[in-house]
Amino acid sequence: MTPVPAGAPLVEVDGLHISFGDVRAVDGLSFSLQPGAALGVVGESGSGKSASAYALLGLHRGTGARVSGTIRVAGIDVNAASDAELRSLRGGLAAMVFQDPLSSLDPYYTIGDQIAEVYRVHKGGSRRAARARAITVLDRVGIPDAARKSRSRPHEFSGGMRQRALIAMALACEPRLLIADEPTTALDVTVQAQILDLLHDLRRDEGLGLLLVTHDVGVAAESVDEVLVMRAGREVERGPVGPVLASPQEPYTKALLSAVPRLSPTPSGSTGDAAEPGAAGDTGNRASGRPRSAAVPSPRTVPGSGGAGTRPAAGEDVVIEAVGLGKSFGRGRAAFAAVDGVSLQVRRGETLGIVGESGSGKTTLGRMLVGLLEPSAGHVTRSGDVQMVFQDPVSSLNPRRSIGESVADPLRAAGERDDTRIRARVAELLARVGLDPDRYDGYPHEFSGGQRQRVGIARALAAEPKLIVCDEPVSALDVTTQAQVTALLAELQRELGLALVFVAHDLAVVRQVSDRVAVMRRGRIVEEGEVDVVYGAPKDPYTRQLLAAVPSLDPALAAVRRAARREEAHVAAA
Known part of the structure; x- marks a missing residue:
């Protein structure tokens, strides 16, 4: 060439x-x-x-x-x-790294064999040389013990490790x-x-x-x-x-x-980046305009589970309370505690954000709050119906059923049998979340990602819940659609007095929507409190680590943070 x-x-x-x-x-x-x-x-x-x-x-x-x-x-x-x-x-x-490493990697072959095959297709050479090249590039992208890990299959890697493996595959032929x-x-x-x-x-x-x-x-x-x-x-x-x-x-x-969404407020009319997390003056979380419900007074900080927490005063309307929640999977030596001794309360009209990395236990906790999982320890007390909005509306909606029928499921489960009343109620719910009521008979594939998430919210509202647990509800959406969905949730909360538990790994989105935040790590809450306090002056090193990793809209600040992470990595490796 x-x-x-x-x-x-x-x-x-x-x-x-x-x-x-x-x-x-x-x-x-x-x-x-x-x-x-x-x-x-x-x-x-x-x-x-x-x-x-x-x-x-x-x-x-x-x-x-x-x-x-x-x-x-x-x-x-x-x-x-x-x-x-x-x-x-x-x-x-030229080489391409795709969005979903699981669908890009063959589940039946080891990571090393897949990289070696790419190398041999383009460069030829022996299997030994191709295998050596695979180990070299896996090491180059930061996969520890690359020779041993090269014999692993994709399902044995975490999401980040799989993405590193895809980058290694892209580098195999020195593009x-x-x-x-x-x-x-x-x-x-x-x-x-x-x-x-x-x-x-x-x-x-x-x-x-x-x-x-x-x-x-x-x-x-x-x-x-x-x-x-x-x-x-x-x-x-x-x-x-x-x-x-x-x-x-x-x-x-x-x-x-x-x-x-930003970690700290932006002056009116500005599109510049926010200040660094934890910096002086970093107070207030509603740069996007999410108003705090007038029905929700400012929480008071008291000892809680795993750190500072907030507990409603006597007489305040507690919608859900979890005490000493634990959930283990497996038995004997293979047992794994996904959630370990978590206690929390959520009040009417309040949003509790739950943040943490994959494996922190936040989704397991959310499913126990709703009742989709039975706790291994502790208990949950609910004052009314609780519903869930899932991360992936494609997989949570039946592709063979119309969206109207999916929204109607809670109504039928509650005993409603009159089809006329059901269709009328579903039409109200669709209109309430900003969808055309006449699209009752439409199927999920006919809707955009943001519209499908609105369908999921409509279905959750059908049961007239007091609390909705939102599990990564905007993680797959672009920023403008994210803003529309979070604005819809805030509007519904104000009008209906809903309590929300917002589970997410995106700390900027959580700050935008939450009154309080709980930071989870390895099944425990390591820090909890008013969102302004936790984000403005984080006490736990893990919270500070999460905040420092959030992308900055200021390239100069991004460079400073990148240099700091590199220095920390060198110190840790020494």
Whole structure:
């Protein structure tokens, strides 16, 4: 293959158009990327950012999509390339890291064998050499004891480790370009920070060009030199990441940034980044405008489970109380305590945020509060019906049943048999969450992610609960849809006096919606209190670690934090 001439762009896209049937996904997009540079492509779902990234590797070929315009990657004209040239490009000169590592890795083969196979396809050589290369790249991406771990299968890795394995696979053939499509969407903030630090180090050490596709503006700020904002298949704004995020020129970019949840308040009209967590003056959590319910007085801090807690005064309306909750899985030596001695209370009209990394026990706790899991120890007292809104509305809605019938399930379970009354009530609920009542007979696949989550909320409301437990309800949504769903929950809370338990790994979202917050680690609550106090002056080192890992919209602050994490890693390894 012809090498890229000195000074020539690594990627050059001119007048790119991509259509799927009558839908134009990308409409006249042009951009370039120099060797060693990093470009972030940011936009909401449906903006065309992933479709554009796939086109760089010719992944639309054979799918029925219509692609026109010029795409050159590492000196190759992608649209004119033969199938053999495209196979050499993919994984050889350019490699892609996808959003979901579980669906990208074969569950039946070891991680090392899968990486070695990629190496042999592109580089040839012996199995021994390919195996050695697999171990080398696994070590390079920070997987400990790489030789032993290379013999593991994907299900034996955590989410962050699987994403590292995908990056290692991408590095196997020393590509010039790395395309990362939402590489941190499902990861905890600390693991996300590790992956972003890794991508930054790879650029610095290997001279890789990076194209980062993300709906998370904070992730882009942490990782790229320039940012390209897309909407409806077109470029809205492009430029150096610092100026674009600090002083956006286009209304859409301003709206996108205003929807990003922050750890501390932002002055009215500003889209700049918030102060560092725990800094002086970091008080107040409702930069997005979430009002505290007038029915909820300011909590008082008293000793609680695992740290400072809040307990309602006598006579206040406690909706749910958990005392000494524990949940273990397995038996004997294999027993694992997912939740260990947690006590908490939630009042009418109040939101308790529960944060922690994967494995902290927060989802198990939420399921015990609702009654989906029986505790191994302790007990839960509920003063009324409790419902749950799940993380993934696709898997929680039956694809073979209309959304109207799904919303009607609690009504039928309560004994309602009159179809006319059921349809009328469901229509009210759909309208209440901002959906068209006439879409009763629509099926889940006909709705967007945000609309499906609204269906889940409508279904929860059907039982007229006093408390709704929301388990990662916005983790898969882009920032503007996140803002719409959290605003809906706040509105319902104000009007209906609902209590909410908001379980999430996104600390910025939790601050936006919560009155109090409980931080979980290894099944216990390590810190609990008013959200302003916990975020403004965290007492537990783990809480401080979580807050320091939240992406910053200020690239300069992101660089300072990255250097601090690197120094901490060196000290820990010494």
